[in-house]
Amino acid sequence: MISSVIMPEDSSHKYTMVTCTAPVNIAVIKYWGKRDEDLILPVNSSLSVTLHQDQLKTTTTVACCRDFVEDRLWLNGKEEDINQPRLQSCLREIRRLARKRRSDKDSTVDVSGLSYKVHICSNNNFPTAAGLASSAAGYACLVYTLARLFGVEGELSCVARQGSGSACRSMYGGFVQWKMGEREDGKDSLADQVEPETHWPELRVLVLVVSAERKPVGSTSGMQTSVETSSLLKYRADSVVPGRMDEMTSAIRRKDFAAFAELTMKDSNQFHATCLDTYPPIFYLNDVSRRVINLVHRYNRHYGETRVAYTFDAGPNAVIYTLQDHVSEFVQVVCHFFPMESNRGKFLQGLPVASTTVSDELKNAIGMEPVSNGISYIISTKAGPGPRVEEDPSLHLLDSDGLPKKTV
Ligand SMILES: Nc1ncnc2c1ncn2[C@@H]1O[C@H](COP(=O)(O)OP(=O)(O)OP(=O)(O)O)[C@@H](O)[C@H]1O
Ligand SMILES: C[C@@](O)(CCOP(=O)(O)OP(=O)(O)O)CC(=O)O
Structure with a gap:
């Protein structure tokens, strides 16, 4: 919805306002390392799943007016420095x-x-800077909204990329690749959709929120140190990722969950190995993350097939990919091995999950000691569409005076 509003104090000064929303994406082939810091050009291609905005999204309102004296930005209710490069x-x-x-x-x-x-x-409806890809949704939303306001159409992923690399993938729904490109000016470093969100309706995503605190080493500085010091990063970028991009695209096209899951886990592990190979080393995983990794492998081993996959970004939160048929049992398994003090309703957010029981046979096969409060809550979601314009003007985050609404 693009609204033209008359400024209350002077009817000759109109301003234009647009509100849009954008999704989070979680990579299954990770981006880690830049070949150009200013243009944000990566050392390897990457591939992600865009998560559904019903559960996780950024909402951004942009207004422009002749009377505004300076560009200003409010993020989650607090005014931020607009001069960030x-x-x-x-x-x-x-x-x-x-x-x-x-x-x-x-x-x-x-x-x-x-x-x-x-x-x-x-506003982000999830913790900012907790490793839940807030910069991806945030910059995708900003670029999409500004483009709508100024009537810019066409390829915008190269603009979002300059806000945060992973943001270029949030410009599309479903399964999205970011091709690293070769040009020095970055014009061929773009995202595009591999398959739409409707392609694999059985695929489910569970975000296990281990910690909602600000992470110790941000992605930007972390990957900078990795590029400078890790020889594994170079090997990964030159010799591993190109093949994995092809294999992952093919697994998604064929809806081959076992192949998708195995590659996802291996790529997450190699990204964290690269962090460990960085000097001084970077640790994003914690004890809870490592317990989740063990839990997933033991669960899969019990069934003799890969039913569940984990992936971790620059933080300890686990993102689980699985199929609809296994969601309720796996959630129950997580509840059993990470018992929570809060009630189930609060613990489980997002898409409904049927309750079920876990057999003693499965609990014994996993054979881990339950640890209380390791996971604070689970967000249950699925693949979803890309950014969109919010049509309801009552959802603008700015008031008719061009300042944030008091309720925000
Ligand atoms: N809605 C938003 N609009 C504009 N910028 C945002 C928005 N949300 C987050 N950001 C920017 O992104 C920064 C957080 O990015 P950071 O990379 O530290 O964390 P993250 O995106 O949660 O994690 P990661 O990208 O490593 O998964 C914020 O400090 C802010 O500058
Ligand atoms: C681990 C990752 O989530 C890294 C994301 O890095 P960012 O996109 O946040 O980094 P900048 O380009 O410096 O803003 C992997 C991924 O999303 O591919």
Whole structure:
């Protein structure tokens, strides 16, 4: 919904407002390492699943008006520094594309609106900077919303990439690859959809929230040190990932869960091995993460097939990929081995999960000691669509004075 609103104090000063939402994505072939820090160009391609916005999303409202004296940004209710270089890159790039588009179309077109300042207000409905890919959803949403406001269409993943690398994959729904590209100017380092979210409806995602605290080493500085010091990173980028990208694409196209799951786990493990190979080493996994890894392998071994896969980003939270048929039992297994003090309703968020019992045979086969409160809650979700415009004007995060609504 693009609303034109008359400023209350002066009816000649209109401002335009757009609200959009964007999803989180979780990589199954990880991006780790840049060949260009400014343009955010990666050393390897990557592939991810876009998660459904019904469970995890960023909402962003952008307003522009002749009366605004400066660009401003509010993130989760708090005003943030608009001068962060990555934010500035996205703003600059969208304004450049808008100017180009308007002058290409009609050289007499008035481009003065593009010099108006913007107010940006954004909320994540999940913990920011906890390793839940908030920067991916955040920058994808920012770029998508700015593009709508300024009437920019077409390929936008290269702009989102300049906010945060993984953000380029959140510009599409379903299964998305980010091709690393070869050019120095980064024009061929783009995301595209491998398959839409409707392709594999049985696929389910469980986010096991181990810790919602800010992580000790951010992705940006972590991968920088890895590029400088890890020889495993170079081997991974040159000799492992290219083959894995092909295998993963094929597993997704064939809906071959066992192949998808095995590659997902191996790639997560190699990413964390690269972190350990970094000097000084980076530890994103903790004891709970490692227990989840063991639990998954023992669960799969019991059934003699790969029913569940784990993957971890730059933090201890586990993301589990599985199929619909196994969700309720696996959730019950997690509840048994990580008993929670809070009640089940609060512990389990998102898509409904049927309750079931876990057999003693399965518990014995897993054979681990239960540990209380290792996992704070589980978000149950699935693959979902890319960014979209919010049509309901009551959902704008900015008020008619261009400032964040008090209720936000
Ligand atoms: N909604 C948003 N709009 C704009 N920027 C955002 C938004 N949400 C997060 N960010 C930016 O992303 C930063 C957090 O990114 P960071 O990489 O530290 O964590 P993460 O994305 O949760 O983890 P990771 O990318 O490693 O999985 C925030 O400090 C902020 O600068
Ligand atoms: C481990 C990862 O989640 C790393 C994500 O890194 P970011 O995209 O957050 O890094 P910057 O480009 O520096 O902003 C793996 C992945 O999502 O592919």
